[in-house]
Amino acid sequence: MLAPLVVVKMLWAAALVLAYIVLCVAVYWQYRRRHSPVMVAPKTWLIAYATQTGYAHHLAQHTAKTLRLAGLSVQELPLAQLTAAMLQQAEQLLLIVSTYGNGEAPDSARLFVRRVMAQALPLTGLRYGLLALGSRHYPQFCAFGGELDAWLQTQGAQAYFDYIRVDNSDKQAISLWGNAIAECTHCQNVMPDAWQQSAFSSWIIQSQELLNPNSLGAPVYYLQLTPVNPSHETWQAGDLIQLHINDQQPLRDYSIANVTSDHIALLVRLQYRPEGGYGLGSGLLTQSALGTEVALRIRHNPSFHIANNQHRPLILIANGIGLAGVLAHLRQRVLQASARPCWLIFGERQRAVDYFCQQELEQYQSQGLLARVDVVFSRDGESLRYVQDVLMAQASELQQWLTQDAAIYVCGSLQGMAQAVDDALKDIIGQQQLDMLSQEGRYQRDVY
Ligand SMILES: Cc1cc2nc3c(=O)[nH]c(=O)nc-3n(C[C@H](O)[C@H](O)[C@H](O)COP(=O)(O)OP(=O)(O)OC[C@H]3O[C@@H](n4cnc5c(N)ncnc54)[C@H](O)[C@@H]3O)c2cc1C
Ligand SMILES: Cc1cc2nc3c(=O)[nH]c(=O)nc-3n(C[C@H](O)[C@H](O)[C@H](O)COP(=O)(O)O)c2cc1C
Numbered sequence: 001m002l003a004p005l006v007v008v009k010m011l012w013a014a015a016l017v018l019a020y021i022v023l024c025v026a027v028y029w030q031y032r033r034r035h036s037p038v039m040v041a042p043k044t045w046l047i048a049y050a051t052q053t054g055y056a057h058h059l060a061q062h063t064a065k066t067l068r069l070a071g072l073s074v075q076e077l078p079l080a081q082l083t084a085a086m087l088q089q090a091e092q093l094l095l096i097v098s099t100y101g102n103g104e105a106p107d108s109a110r111l112f113v114r115r116v117m118a119q120a121l122p123l124t125g126l127r128y129g130l131l132a133l134g135s136r137h138y139p140q141f142c143a144f145g146g147e148l149d150a151w152l153q154t155q156g157a158q159a160y161f162d163y164i165r166v167d168n169s170d171k172q173a174i175s176l177w178g179n180a181i182a183e184c185t186h187c188q189n190v191m192p193d194a195w196q197q198s199a200f201s202s203w204i205i206q207s208q209e210l211l212n213p214n215s216l217g218a219p220v221y222y223l224q225l226t227p228v229n230p231s232h233e234t235w236q237a238g239d240l241i242q243l244h245i246n247d248q249q250p251l252r253d254y255s256i257a258n259v260t261s262d263h264i265a266l267l268v269r270l271q272y273r274p275e276g277g278y279g280l281g282s283g284l285l286t287q288s289a290l291g292t293e294v295a296l297r298i299r300h301n302p303s304f305h306i307a308n309n310q311h312r313p314l315i316l317i318a319n320g321i322g323l324a325g326v327l328a329h330l331r332q333r334v335l336q337a338s339a340r341p342c343w344l345i346f347g348e349r350q351r352a353v354d355y356f357c358q359q360e361l362e363q364y365q366s367q368g369l370l371a372r373v374d375v376v377f378s379r380d381g382e383s384l385r386y387v388q389d390v391l392m393a394q395a396s397e398l399q400q401w402l403t404q405d406a407a408i409y410v411c412g413s414l415q416g417m418a419q420a421v422d423d424a425l426k427d428i429i430g431q432q433q434l435d436m437l438s439q440e441g442r443y444q445r446d447v448y
Pocket of ligand 2 (some may be wrong): 051133236448
């Protein structure tokens with residue numbers, strides 16, 4: 001048995017050692033804070049955005065420009081580049097984020113969610129304002145914005161105002177954002193009415209070719225439209241058009257399938273409304289008489305551009321009308337002097353009727369632009385039915401293409417295809433490598 005005095009002494013010694021360790025950790029922490037590189041200058045307004053189709057970026061640019069004109073120090077960056085250390089240094093943060101998929105973060109912010117939002121960070125020194133972009137058309141309205149707001153609150157950050165939700169670029173909500181940032185930044189000239197996206201112009205429907213007569217699926221048309229007035233619009237592979245139906249209806253997006261600027265080519269699947277009649281957008285485009293004028297604008301879609309992948313081999317994966325986005329990239333490659341090869345993986349229902357643009361694709365194959373083509377049909381009784389089945393069956397080929405620096409582009413349906421492709425890629429190369437590809441811009445998606 002130890003004497004009570006010895007026990008007390010031992011307890012004291014232990015307490016002293018513990019206090020010493022705590023002191024050392026605190027000193028080290030202070031040292032780390034002081035000597036870590038300054039990533040956010042004091043009093044700077046950080047403006048971070050997460051976007052899929054560019055609207056959040058557009059608003060971030062206007063917000064940043066407005067604050068800079070008022071003489072404030074501003075640092076604007078994609079959410080993907082915002083690190084935990086920067087969040088801890090920052091004092092004032094404005095966030096503009098959209099929601100994508102099924103209530104998720106846009107692709108470019110997936111890593112931020114997994115790496116930063118998975119942590120507990122003391123952010124009591126941070127104040128922030130948040131604009132969440134979304135659409136009430138989706139059940140999880142502005143879900144990612146809400147998640148980000150809740151996470152910031154949990155870390156002790158203080159909101160300047162309740163986060164603002166925007167339904168499909170609703171002007172009133174954008175105006176609220178203008179007022180809110182004017183108040184928290186003490187900026188006078190915030191005029192969100194002037195932050196309009198580009199105007200609509202009139203285009204004439206020149207042709208509507210039915211691509212899949214007798215298909216089990218809904219009709220798909222190849223459309224060509226020319227501008228009423230000489231157009232100065234420019235676009236590149238990956239961009240979309242936004243079709244204006246009327247002021248009450250949200251705009252409809254369609255992937256542009258070509259890159260020459262004399263006309264716009266689209267692949268449109270005619271939709272039927274449950275209550276009867278055609279879908280408003282697809283009906284207008286495919287069932288109107290030739291010569292009909294429609295109002296549209298180009299929506300630049302950086303998350304599906306070629307960007308740094310211009311000199312890389314491409315693995316192009318599409319189902320159905322997703323072929324539009326893939327065609328645009330192939331057609332862009334044709335114009336490129338020394339194009340690296342592409343691998344097309346395309347899925348539809350029946351080879352006899354649903355192999356859209358077969359002639360053109362076979363031509364690219366014979367020219368060597370398409371080094372490999374895997375076309376699969378889900379209703380022909382073959383063993384490989386879907387594009388994700390091709391990936392699994394060709395796992396080592398995929399690895400080889402990736403070793404040769406290939407980039408992956410996925411275009412088509414979110415339900416059923418995009419998630420299954422994502423899962424197959426994770427199975428084959430692992431989450432970490434997929435994250436890395438995403439970070440390097442080598443995994444791009446235009447899925448809806
Ligand atoms: C990025 C992107 C690219 C696309 N590319 C193509 C393509 O290349 N080819 C193609 O055929 N289709 C494409 N679509 C689908 C297309 O935008 C339309 O959703 C589709 O044509 C059905 O619209 P509709 O007006 O014909 O049908 P409707 O039956 O009139 O619309 C379906 C329902 O959805 C609502 N709705 C439709 N679109 C939207 C929207 N954008 N926001 C909010 N609510 C909406 C309508 O109010 C209605 O309730 C794409 C969609 C996205 C998001
Ligand atoms: C495929 C797809 C999925 C979407 N999913 C959601 C969603 O789950 N919840 C939501 O509120 N908005 C959703 N939206 C709407 C977008 O958030 C909205 O269009 C936003 O303005 C896009 O901003 P961005 O261009 O910055 O990405 C979705 C849009 C698309 C194209």
